[in-house]
Amino acid sequence: MGARSGNNYLSALKKLGAEIWIGGERVREVTSHPAFQNCARSLASLYDLQMERPEAMTFRTDDGGRAGLSFVQPKSADEVRKRGHMMKVWADFGCGFLGRTPDYLNVSIAAMAAAHEFFSESDPRYGDNIQNYYREARNHDWCATHTLVNPRASRAQGWAGHTDADLALKLVERTTDGIVVSGCRMLATLAPMSEELLVFPSTVLKAEPAAEPFALSFAIPCNAKGLKFLCRDPYDIGRSKFDHPLAARFEEMDCVVIFDHVVVPWERVFLCGDVVRCNALYAATSAVVHMMHQVVVKNVAKSEFLLGLAARIAEASDAMPLQHVRDRLAEMITTTETMRACLRAAEADAAADKWGIFAPARAPLDTARNLFPRLYPRLIEIIQLNSSSSLMATPSDADFANGDERPAIDRYFGGADLGARDRVALYRLAWEVACSSFGGRQVLYERFFFGDPVRMASALVDNTDLKPLIERVKAFLARPD
Numbered sequence: 001m002g003a004r005s006g007n008n009y010l011s012a013l014k015k016l017g018a019e020i021w022i023g024g025e026r027v028r029e030v031t032s033h034p035a036f037q038n039c040a041r042s043l044a045s046l047y048d049l050q051m052e053r054p055e056a057m058t059f060r061t062d063d064g065g066r067a068g069l070s071f072v073q074p075k076s077a078d079e080v081r082k083r084g085h086m087m088k089v090w091a092d093f094g095c096g097f098l099g100r101t102p103d104y105l106n107v108s109i110a111a112m113a114a115a116h117e118f119f120s121e122s123d124p125r126y127g128d129n130i131q132n133y134y135r136e137a138r139n140h141d142w143c144a145t146h147t148l149v150n151p152r153a154s155r156a157q158g159w160a161g162h163t164d165a166d167l168a169l170k171l172v173e174r175t176t177d178g179i180v181v182s183g184c185r186m187l188a189t190l191a192p193m194s195e196e197l198l199v200f201p202s203t204v205l206k207a208e209p210a211a212e213p214f215a216l217s218f219a220i221p222c223n224a225k226g227l228k229f230l231c232r233d234p235y236d237i238g239r240s241k242f243d244h245p246l247a248a249r250f251e252e253m254d255c256v257v258i259f260d261h262v263v264v265p266w267e268r269v270f271l272c273g274d275v276v277r278c279n280a281l282y283a284a285t286s287a288v289v290h291m292m293h294q295v296v297v298k299n300v301a302k303s304e305f306l307l308g309l310a311a312r313i314a315e316a317s318d319a320m321p322l323q324h325v326r327d328r329l330a331e332m333i334t335t336t337e338t339m340r341a342c343l344r345a346a347e348a349d350a351a352a353d354k355w356g357i358f359a360p361a362r363a364p365l366d367t368a369r370n371l372f373p374r375l376y377p378r379l380i381e382i383i384q385l386n387s388s389s390s391l392m393a394t395p396s397d398a399d400f401a402n403g404d405e406r407p408a409i410d411r412y413f414g415g416a417d418l419g420a421r422d423r424v425a426l427y428r429l430a431w432e433v434a435c436s437s438f439g440g441r442q443v444l445y446e447r448f449f450f451g452d453p454v455r456m457a458s459a460l461v462d463n464t465d466l467k468p469l470i471e472r473v474k475a476f477l478a479r480p481d
């Protein structure tokens with residue numbers, strides 16, 4: 001099939017019937033459930049964008065079809081840049097708040113398939129499996145979620161790293177059909193709207209035999225027998241797009257994943273029991289670099305949107321001339337420009353990796369992914385500081401519809417250049433970004449979704465060649481003049 005339409009996605013999701021639990025109830029049908037239907041429609045719109053703009057959003061595959069461009073295995077720096085533009089179209093659709101547009105994982109599957117030898121060295125079947133899975137995912141244009149981290153019940157060192165070995169996802173047995181796994185993983189964002197679950201290693205395992213049952217990498221359909229997703233409280237609670245402009249569109253949901261003797265057929269297994277390769281997987285296959293590309297595109301879209309929001313608030317409240325408002329806007333501009341510069345540098349310096357495909361340069365992307373978790377909370381703080389009590393003066397759609405309240409609202413809620421409804425719409429958007437549960441989760445997401453910031457910083461130190469700089473300082477100290 002190749003690149004799909006929104007309708008194709010929605011009808012596949014409707015039929016899927018994965019076991020999803022929310023608020024004490026099992027979800028009967030995702031595409032008509034109030035917590036998920038709007039996000040599912042937003043994802044469908046992303047797929048429709050591919051059909052509307054095939055030249056910009058898809059590429060021609062070796063079998064003559066057209067596939068979504070995030071599945072491309074770039075053959076040049078230009079293809080990396082083109083993929084970046086495609087991802088920006090999707091990121092802008094979600095104003096940066098839909099972190100898990102399907103490109104996030106598509107790029108990682110494409111990178112891993114290009115690095116199939118990495119898997120073959122563990123078992124020749126695994127190399128074939130990852131290539132076949134890539135082709136299948138690309139041909140179906142699947143929407144996938146992934147889960148990396150085991151539960152953190154205890155900080156004591158267990159076999160699965162910082163976790164309790166009784167809770168963590170682990171291998172139960174190998175059978176002729178495949179492997180059987182049980183245990184828990186957290187989290188899987190977008191799981192209710194996904195067709196496939198990718199289970200990859202993240203926690204660094206100790207290189208010893210007792211860690212082998214936890215060393216797993218595989219993919220299964222979200223409706224696999226024994227697989228269960230437990231949702232947090234939803235932020236899309238059925239209110240209008242005026243009331244909740246973001247949650248009523250982009251609630252991507254986060255789930256804990258429970259595996260109860262789930263059978264993973266051998267053809268879906270990419271690694272099993274290979275601790276060393278599990279620990280190395282993301283870096284060695286370059287998948288992490290391609291994922292960072294998607295993440296930094298999202299950072300650009302998100303900081304641009306927030307800068308636009310802050311500027312509109314300043315304009316609409318006649319606050320643009322105020323020095324402290326300008327100072328804060330300048331701070332947001334520097335964040336936005338820094339993200340743009342990192343993205344541009346990474347794409348400009350894209351080069352062929354050891355697997356023969358082009359990857360963006362890692363250092364600027366690493367810089368952006370280490371900076372953004374620190375900068376994003378400040379962007380939100382600025383929206384709060386520049387908006388203050390106006391974030392609370394936010395009557396709802398129902399208030400506007402009430403004839404008794406309406407005259408007072410129309411009289412007292414207008415702004416410098418805005419009628420009451422337009423001004424309230426602006427501040428409801430700002431409230432959602434800066435004060436709501438949806439907004440709080442976005443801050444948490446930016447702090448942690450790509451890994452613990454302390455360990456990410458540590459990886460940046462490891463990945464930076466500091467020796468020449470140290471030598472330069474030593475040489476200076478030894479200078480005779």
Ligand SMILES: Cc1cc2nc3c(=O)[nH]c(=O)nc-3n(C[C@H](O)[C@H](O)[C@H](O)COP(=O)(O)OP(=O)(O)OC[C@H]3O[C@@H](n4cnc5c(N)ncnc54)[C@H](O)[C@@H]3O)c2cc1C
Pocket residue numbers: 145146147148149152162186187188189190254441444445448449450451452453454455
């Ligand atoms: C909104 C959201 C969505 C997510 N979606 C996904 C998803 O779709 N798929 C997925 O796989 N994961 C997802 N994650 C999980 C993400 O991968 C993890 O949050 C991240 O890897 C950090 O792990 P953790 O949450 O277990 O934090 P922990 O490792 O428990 O760390 C918590 C805090 O403790 C500190 N800490 C940890 N260890 C030590 C130590 N030894 N000494 C001192 N301090 C320490 C950390 O620095 C951090 O500040 C998501 C997370 C969030 C918040």
